[in-house]
Amino acid sequence: MRVRDRVRFPALAIAMLGLAIFIAAGSRVAHAQAASPGLSETPIGPAGGGLPPTSITPAEQGAPPPPPEEPAAPAAAPTVEAPEFPEAAPTEAPPEAPPVHREPKPITHKAKAPNAAAAIPAVTVVPQPVKGRLKLKQDTWVFDQPTKWSKQLEPAPAGTFVDVTGITHYYLRVKLKNGGVGFVPIDAVAIVLPTDKYFELTHDAAVVDAPSRFGKKLSEVHKGHAVHVTGVALSYLQIRMRSGLVGFIPASALE
Secondary structure, eight states: OOHHHHHHHHHHHHHHHHHHHHHHHHHHHHHHHHHSSSOOOEEESOTTOSSOOEEEOOOOTTOOOOOOOOOOOOOOOOOOOOOOOOOOOOOOOOOOOOOOOOOOOOOOOOOOOOOHHHHSOOOOOOOEEEEEEEEBSSOEEEESSSSTTSOEEEEEOTTOEEEEEEEOSSEEEEEOTTSOEEEEEGGGBOOOEEEEEEEEOSSOEEEESSSSTTSOEEEEEOTTOEEEEEEEETTEEEEEOTTSOEEEEEGGGGO
C-alpha cells in the first residue's frame, strides 16, 4: 500500500464514525418529540430584568393552516346616464296644391324643307342681250339659273346647236324648244369662231378677258391703231396684242 492510501484510510474512517453518531442523535430527538405531544412555554429573557419576558409557543400539531384571503372584487365602473332630449313636436304635412288643369297643346306639323334646288334664290344677274347660234363642244346640262347649283332642266349633248339670246360672265342664256329659257356654261360652247385679220380701230376700246360687259379689263387700245383679230365671239372680237396678250374688244370699235 502506498503512502497516499495510508493517509486517506484513517480520514475516511473518522468521517464514517461522525456520520453514525449524527444519525443516532437524530433518532433520539425524534423519539423524544413523539413521547411529549407539546412543548412547554420557555421564557426567554435576561436574568437581571430589563426587557419583559418573551415566550415562544409552539404551534399545535395537526392544526390546519389559515385559509388564504380572497382578493377584493374590483370596483364597478361608474354608470353614465344618457341625457334626455325633449321629443320633437310632430310636423304637419303641407297642404296639397290644387290640381292644375292644362289644356293639350295643338299638334303642329312642320313643313318639309324644300330640296336644294328650290332653296337657292334666283340669280339677279341680268344677261347682256346677244344673238347667235353656237355649237356645244361637250356634254352639259341646261340649268334654270346661271349657276351649277340651280335646277337642271334638260341634258344638252355635244354637237347640239343652241340659240343664244344673252350672256353673263360664265353662262349663256339659250332658248329651249318648248319656248322656255335656260343657261349653259360658256366653257361647254364653241363661242369663238376663228379668224385671222387686221383691222384699224375707229374708237378707243378696253381689252377684257371675256366677250361681254362682265369681263375684267386687261388693257386698252386706241383709235387709229391696227389690231390683229384672231376670232369672233358673238358681238365681241378676240384680238392678240403685240405683247402677246389675248383679250376681247367690242365689235363696235371697228365701225
